[in-house]
Amino acid sequence: MVGTGALLLMVTACAGHDMATNQPAGSTGSVSVPAPASPSPTESTPPGANPPGKPRLTVPEGSTPVPADRIDATALPAGFPREVWTANGGTVLNIRAQEGGCGHALGEAAEQAGDRVVVNLSETKAQTNQMCTMDIRYPVISVALAAPLDQRTVVLKTTPPK
Secondary structure, eight states: HHHHHHHHHHHHHHHETTTTTEETTTTTOOOOOOOOOOOOOGGOOTTTTOTTTTOOOSSOTOOOOOOOOGEEEETTTTTOOEEEEGGGGGGGEEEOOOOETOOOOOEEEEEESSSSEEEEEEEEEOOOOOOOOEEOOOOOEEOSSSSSOOOOOOEEEEOOOO
């Protein structure tokens, strides 16, 4: 008898809702979703760049490839991507990087001299005791420059995970 009473109570409590959509009975089923918050002015990103920490799989539209003879990738491990594009008048480098598992690719302009720009590529470390997949991804990351690249050489290096 107690079991029947509990079942009756559950059915009664759910009677006013459509079980398939979890909407009140008679509802049209439309759901209002709040608009995403717009970024603050301090979070603005130059055109053609990815926001910091936001790698993407495709090269931003309007990016221009840097010729292979102006990319020094001799310090990169074998198999590491060697693709660089400029955007925003040459003040943004979009670089194909490598990341895997729980890590995320990072890039930083370590040196910006008159004849070259040195970019350190690294990856975030996985958290301790975290299960991670063994996949490898090749996202495009953005690195802002103080001045347009122009005819300078892009030197790509790797640094230990951060």
